[in-house]
Amino acid sequence: SQQGEEDPQALSIQEGENATMNCSYKTSINNLQWYRQNSGRGLVHLILIRSNEREKHSGRLRVTLDTSKKSSSLLITASRAADTASYFCATDSGGYQKVTFGIGTKLQVIP
Amino acid sequence: DAGVIQSPRHEVTEMGQEVTLRCKPISGHNSLFWYRQTMMRGLELLIYFNNNVPIDDSGMPEDRFSAKMPNASFSTLKIQPSEPRDSAVYFCASSNSAFGAEAFFGQGTRLTVV
Numbered sequence: 193s194q195q196g197e198e199d200p201q202a203l204s205i206q207e208g209e210n211a212t213m214n215c216s217y218k219t220s221i222n223n224l225q226w227y228r229q230n231s232g233r234g235l236v237h238l239i240l241i242r243s244n245e246r247e248k249h250s251g252r253l254r255v256t257l258d259t260s261k262k263s264s265s266l267l268i269t270a271s272r273a274a275d276t277a278s279y280f281c282a283t284d285s286g287g288y289q290k291v292t293f294g295i296g297t298k299l300q301v302i303p
Numbered sequence: 304d305a306g307v308i309q310s311p312r313h314e315v316t317e318m319g320q321e322v323t324l325r326c327k328p329i330s331g332h333n334s335l336f337w338y339r340q341t342m343m344r345g346l347e348l349l350i351y352f353n354n355n356v357p358i359d360d361s362g363m364p365e366d367r368f369s370a371k372m373p374n375a376s377f378s379t380l381k382i383q384p385s386e387p388r389d390s391a392v393y394f395c396a397s398s399n400s401a402f403g404a405e406a407f408f409g410q411g412t413r414l415t416v417v
Contacts, residue, residue, distance in 0.1 A: 225405060234307075234394060234408035235346075280346065282406070291336060291398070291406050295345040 196281040196294030204300040211268040213297040215281030225282045226266045273303045309395050309409035316416055321383040324412045328397030337370055337380050338394040385416045
């Protein structure tokens with residue numbers, strides 16, 4: 193079964209706007225990651241946030257983690273058409289760091 | 304490093320045939336994952352290995368699916384016999400758990416069973 197669930201499942205915005213995607217998960221985790229998948233391609237790692245971190249930045253990406261609510265959000269600022277992709281959150285728990293993915297948010301950025 | 308290498312990139316086979324998907328993880332990584340992606344079910348974890356040992360195969364859908372990792376640089380996912388509902392994109396990913404759980408994905412194998 194999937195550990196994470198992204199919300200919304202689809203999001204359409206204008207270029208230049210900010211995009212926010214949310215992820216909820218069920219069990220305690222070691223780390224939470226966000227990945228991007230362009231159509232027909234493999235997943236690409238974006239950012240990892242550890243369970244003892246609350247916020248992390250990478251370029252135009254900002255990730256927050258609230259372990260008390262078992263949720264995370266990914267903010268993409270000043271979106272570009274090239275950001276059009278599906279975004280997945282992934283969690284790992286347990287000593288062997290098994291990574292499981294949510295169902296993804298499909299983001300469309302309209303030029 | 305060339306990244307995670309999967310072969311073949313595309314496979315079309317007839318129902319009932321055996322299919323073998325191959326994966327070469329990134330050198331030095333000690334964890335390997337096989338995922339299946341479909342429109343209906345999203346990205347599903349099928350099996351993962353740590354140090355070449357299968358740790359959790361609870362995601363393998365049926366006995367028709369089997370996976371092996373004979374050494375640190377090679378893994379296979381086999382479907383025998385294949386069925387049309389096995390049509391999906393199969394991804395292999397590897398990670399080095401010593402540096403956190405960032406997983407590196409291959410480009411995937413698009414399997415079509417007709």
